[in-house]
Amino acid sequence: MQRYTLTEYADASSETRAVFDDFMRTTGATAVPVWLKSLGHSAPLTRAYWERAKGTLFAGNLPLPLKEMIVFVVSARNGARYCSACHAQNVLSLDKTLAFDDLRDLVSADKGFKLPAYYSAVVDFAGKVAADANCLEDADFEALMDEGFSREEICEIIAVIDMATMFNVYTSSLRLDLDPDYRAIL
Structure with missing residues (x-):
């Protein structure tokens, strides 16, 4: 059973697309990964998960x-x-x-x-x-x-x-x- 749906970039709301864009800009990726697309149905959830990852991985003192x-x-x-x-x-x-x-x-x-x-x-x-x-x-x-x-x-x-x-x-x-x-x- 498929437990999730994916929201493709073209089908995403403008708010979700903004998160997708921020992810690609920050990571240098050329595509949105499955984990982020699986959250794409909810712009607030997509943003919350991405902000948590971005703040934890790309900020701070550790390399x-x-x-x-x-x-x-x-x-x-x-x-x-x-x-x-x-x-x-x-x-x-x-x-x-x-x-x-x-x-x-x-x-x-x-x-x-x-x-x-x-x-x-x-x-x-x-x-x-x-x-x-x-x-x-x-x-x-x-x-x-x-x-x-x-x-x-x-x-x-x-x-x-x-x-x-x-x-x-x-x-x-x-x-x-x-x-x-x-x-x-x-």
């Missing part, structure tokens, strides 16, 4: 590749097929030192793959938060601070994890089909 890796890891651990594919693609386009097989190995917990130090502590933290945010201890925060992250940046990391979880619930509940340029990792 975009790190944020994309966080979303990828959280999505993979949550079994969110759409989000893990989307953000795997984004990570690979932003970090040319990684390959698709590296991300697949990371998801499968292949012990032969070691993340670059740049990602490692944050990925461990994100996995712990995604599994059970109530189990965090001061040592988890101290480990990130030892890697040079400020308390404010740690709050930003948590905000990215929270946003990822929200999108995981949305895309997984609807079983969104992958965009043509996404490659399934789960």
Whole structure:
């Protein structure tokens, strides 16, 4: 059963089209992705989801590749097929030192793959938060601070994890089909 409808650009209201345009301008995309088109029937909902993503991913102090890796890891651990594919693609386009097989190995917990130090502590933290945010201890925060992250940046990391979880619930509940340029990792 198809659980959603897509609003194509040409059929969208002017308010929804404005959000679509802002998405493409901000991300450099040439097409509107399935997740955004699935919200297109409601301009306020489309705007709310896009503003949440834009504010979390494109603002703040943390670099975009790190944020994309966080979303990828959280999505993979949550079994969110759409989000893990989307953000795997984004990570690979932003970090040319990684390959698709590296991300697949990371998801499968292949012990032969070691993340670059740049990602490692944050990925461990994100996995712990995604599994059970109530189990965090001061040592988890101290480990990130030892890697040079400020308390404010740690709050930003948590905000990215929270946003990822929200999108995981949305895309997984609807079983969104992958965009043509996404490659399934789960």
